[in-house]
Amino acid sequence: MSAEAGADFIPLDGNAVAGDLSELFARDVTTATIRCGSCGSSAEIGAVRVYGGAMGSIFRCFTCDTAVIRMVRTPRGFAIDMRGAALLLVNT
Numbered sequence: 001m002s003a004e005a006g007a008d009f010i011p012l013d014g015n016a017v018a019g020d021l022s023e024l025f026a027r028d029v030t031t032a033t034i035r036c037g038s039c040g041s042s043a044e045i046g047a048v049r050v051y052g053g054a055m056g057s058i059f060r061c062f063t064c065d066t067a068v069i070r071m072v073r074t075p076r077g078f079a080i081d082m083r084g085a086a087l088l089l090v091n092t
């Protein structure tokens, strides 16, 4: 058993941070900083190169060209794959 699963630690679910999530996603994310998971360089999302098309948008690291965000609009909303990013820093 891990320390996090100990008897003194009672996990919550995502609803417990609903207010924080609402605040996060209501912001202008183009000013957020994204760190590349491959080379470690950082840039504002608004400055990252984006290749778009019918299949969605791919945000590429300005330094090493790694795909840091893949985003597609679906019939229900958006699907976002950020496995190429190490960190997304959103200023409040």
Ligand SMILES: [Zn+2]
Pocket: 036, 037, 038, 039, 040, 041, 061, 062, 063, 064, 065, 066
């Ligand atoms: Zn990079």
